[in-house]
Amino acid sequence: MTNLAGATMTRPRTFLPSGSALPDTAFPDTAFPDTARPGIGRPQPGRRETAPRIEIVPTRSQRRARPKIAYAAVVVTGVLAIVVTQLMLSIGLSDGAYEISSLQQQQKELDRSHQVLSEQFDKLSSPQNLAASAAALGMVTNSAPVYLRLSDGAVLGSPVAAAPGAVAGASLIPNSLLTPPATTPDATTPGTTTPGTTAAAGTDAATGTAVASAPPAAEPQPDVPWQGALPSPTTR
């Protein structure tokens, strides 16, 4: 009963629950030791408005239980931190989206390059092209293979010199991908000569034909810089 839960206790007014049987005299003045007004006996209704309020001084534990500014600060900081983190995450995510988009674009381009090169590779490695290139180099097929058996040095088969014309010259098997023929890059065409062959073609007509029928030297490709460690032999 002593602790009124820290509530500010104002002086009770005269109104009481209607069913109260308590007489007014149940509040003797002594119950309110108002020392500030010694001369006043029973409170007068007209003067009550101006009467200063009295308060119960909170106990220490009550003071301690009050919210402190630190708590508010923590909460506000927390909220701010969350908002900022959220913002950063969003920025990071959209950055990522743009990066993904650009990398996907890059991958698409690389896929296209890959497709171009593999198409060219498949075309150049077609039998028609290989045979034409080999024939242009003066190669002939030998249909009589001879084997040397390593275990006893025996020669199996009958050695016969290869004769030209084992396969009829011109390709009879069409390949519309090869027209215009992609058989051999024309070393005599200006602009496609590589520095190494220019001298040969220029100085010697005989070697010039050999150069012209050289196997399809790869189109000059931009140098690809070496990445990673240099290859080195493994020794034990």
Add this chain to the structure above:
Amino acid sequence: MNTAATRSTRRRAAVAVFAVVAVVAVFVVRLVTIQIVQADTLNAESFDKLSASTSTYGLRGDITDNDGTVLATTVLRYDITASPKSVTDFDRTDAAGTTSTVTPTQAAAEIAAITGQTSDEVYGILTADPSSNFTYLVKNVDVDVFRAVRDLEIPWIYYESNPVRTYPNGAVAGNLIGFLSDGTTGTAGVEQIDNECLTGTDGLETYERGADGVAIPGSTVTQTEAKNGGTAVLTIDSDLQWFSQQTLAARIQETGAAWGTVVVTEVKTGKLLAVADYPSVDPNNIDATPADQRGSIAFQAPFEPGSTFKALTAASVLDAGLANVGTQVEAPYVYTDPNGASTRDSEFHVDPLRLTFAGVIQESSNTGTAMLGELLTPQQRFDYMTKFHVTSPSEVGFPAESGGILAPWDAWDDQTNLTTTFGQGISTTAVQIASVYQALGNGGVRLPVQLVEGCKQADGTVTQVPDTTGSQVVSPQAATDTINMLETVATGGYASADLQIPGYRVAAKTGTAQMSDGNGAYGDSYITSLAGLAPADDPQYVVSVTIAKPVTIENGLAAAPVFQKIMSQVLKEHRVLPSTEPAPDLPTTY
């Protein structure tokens, strides 16, 4: 007064509470309407506005030969499109930073220079319908052209990519690979056989996009996963296929023949290593080939095989134990059987030839073969033919494959009964004949003919692997004896000079069959053929050559050089060791 105040307070509280409840109720109703009742409609509406969807292509799978050489593949080609109603001048800033204005005429000229059109043509397309928002400038250009046009940075030009089939080796195996009809469905050859395996499944991705078209993170939803088609792996060796086609074409042009086929089969597996047809199609450009020459003759066109069929008759008779390699026959020039049907040898001879069974094969005597063949009843011979699979299509299941033409034995007339012993009155495909020789080389065990090894999926598993269970058609001894008799053709027959492969023993049979004139009678043109195996001591490969209607040479000599070259190539390519034992010297006469 106190009571009135209380009442007023209560009333105000009640009004406030009511108002709040009412507002909340309105919100709840609206919420339910939006979130539950109209949810689907609204979602769909917002999705339409926000979302974009892209098709991801499931590309059609490759067709490769037995070592992975790509015979058919799918590449992306680009359609360049434009929006005519947006065609205006535009500014272009070059690398140096100077800005110049490009007019539509200039732009059209720039595009035309890259695509190979004329600038008038391009400008005409752009201005044909100025109210239109879409028109094709050029279709199916390759990556280089696409990149060059893109680098022009013309704002009203757009691009579409679409998958296109390409055949890097051109007509090499074009007869087998086939082609697509509408760009997606195989309508010939392996493209049709393995259409299911090769077909990819297109995928669909949807995402929500921001104002600049970039996907909003985390909004990409894969509706359907794109799945590339599997790879159809053929048993064909593309180098050998090319060699066969080249050799055949050269010989056909040399002899003025109409058409021809070469079939190369691996004896121990039944795999087709090469099936060459002349003429044949370059699937990159099927319009260059008449429609009736776009298939494979070897699978689709049956013909009367003639004397190469005698090997089947010989093996049947030997297997039934009714004769042996030394059985002696007096083969007259004209032989009339008990039914009254008669046949004659190709070369006139007054006296009967005193031949052994081997001699009958070496001389390719029709009368001798008929006499020996008729030791079997027609039913027995028909049963052997059925077991050799010359009455039904091969296991390959090639589109429109023929199973040969042969009436059941009980429907044979007397002449058919006689002529079927030496390969007339019966039609077979080149693949069926090669299969007969495969069985003979494999100790009498016929293996299913294989053209496709299977369907290789992306994860490396191979599905649709064909059955490889063989069947014993004739006894191993009968098969070996037949091979030995066939070897006498290479050592002493009329074509022997053209059949020599230094170091190897060859067993082969020539054939010169009269062709039907299409009216139920024989015409004056021939199908010359040569089927054989090597090395004869341990057969590894069958090469069967057929050349129809040669003009300059009208017998097996037309086909023999082709056989010799291709067989040499096969033996060399597969590092087959030369024969070490001499050929058995079977007596051919007595």
